[in-house]
Ligand SMILES: C[C@@]1(CC(=O)O)C2=NC(=C\c3[nH]c(c(CCC(=O)O)c3CC(=O)O)Cc3[nH]c(c(CC(=O)O)c3CCC(=O)O)/C=C3\N/C(=C\2)[C@@H](CCC(=O)O)[C@]3(C)CC(=O)O)/[C@H]1CCC(=O)O
């Protein structure tokens with residue numbers, strides 16, 4: 601069953617980040633997470649990381665990517681002149697608000713880590729099988745659930761899918777006939793994929809059971825927390 605688009609009005613695109621200049625502000629834990637996500641998908645991206653301090657792990661990652669430049673200095677708006685897209689990942693919310701405003705006046709898109717209202721775009725959980733890439737979004741409702749869905753898809757999709765993908769351009773080129781005829785043949789060739797072992801109904805049933813289990817656990821945890829709050833000395837004092 602399809603959900604109404606309003607449940608998640610985000611428009612998914614796949615950026616050619618390696619053709620853009622990225623500015624990442626913040627070289628701590630969250631900065632490292634964002635840099636890792638950027639380079640995992642797009643390793644040859646020109647990223648300028650600006651920060652007062654850098655985690656050693658971030659320095660190590662940067663050293664493996666010649667197009668990543670570290671600038672050990674405070675953020676200034678002038679840095680936006682050299683950027684096409686911006687990631688803010690410092691521990692300073694006031695600075696994030698400033699970056700957002702300056703980026704807007706430069707017509708730049710910005711992602712502010714952990715701050716949905718300041719983001720023009722979100723990062724997603726990424727499933728990759730060779731050339732196949734699937735991005736998962738929960739519209740910011742729960743990155744943890746996005747991570748779990750990624751794991752499910754990673755397991756469900758067969759590794760052989762990439763071998764199929766690699767062959768498809770050659771098959772397409774060899775086909776004779778007009779566009780409609782080619783599309784028909786390509787659909788015939790790939791028809792079996794949708795009913796393959798990765799898509800068996802039991803897997804879906806298992807996920808449904810697990811999702812229900814998670815909800816029950818979350819509900820039970822919340823109930824325990826509420827009960828212990830109500831029975832704590834502070835709340836007893838408040839009760840009549
Ligand atoms: C997908 C992924 C990509 C990436 O960052 O690379 C990603 N977060 C990931 C993990 C993760 N982040 C957080 C947790 C811990 C708990 C939790 O779930 O809350 C976990 C899970 C974990 O680490 O286990 C903390 C957190 N994150 C955000 C908030 C603020 C808020 O929710 O209000 C808070 C609370 C901060 C706090 O409470 O202080 C917000 C965002 N995080 C997003 C993306 C965007 C929405 C994506 C979507 O639509 O689903 C959005 C909106 C903006 C953005 O950052 O782009 C990556 C999964 C990588 C993977 O696949 O393994």
Ligand SMILES: NC(=O)c1ccc[n+]([C@@H]2O[C@H](COP(=O)([O-])OP(=O)(O)OC[C@H]3O[C@@H](n4cnc5c(N)ncnc54)[C@H](O)[C@@H]3O)[C@@H](O)[C@H]2O)c1
Nearest residue numbers: 626627628629630631650651652653673674675690691692
């Ligand atoms: N670490 C996590 O996993 C996590 C999870 C959820 C939320 N958060 C929140 O996210 C924020 C960032 O967390 P973190 O762990 O990355 O912090 P951190 O202290 O490791 O990193 C912050 C970085 O920002 C840089 N910075 C600060 N002011 C700057 C400026 N004016 N110009 C340039 N660089 C500047 C610092 O030098 C530092 O490298 C915090 O507010 C934290 O509460 C962190």
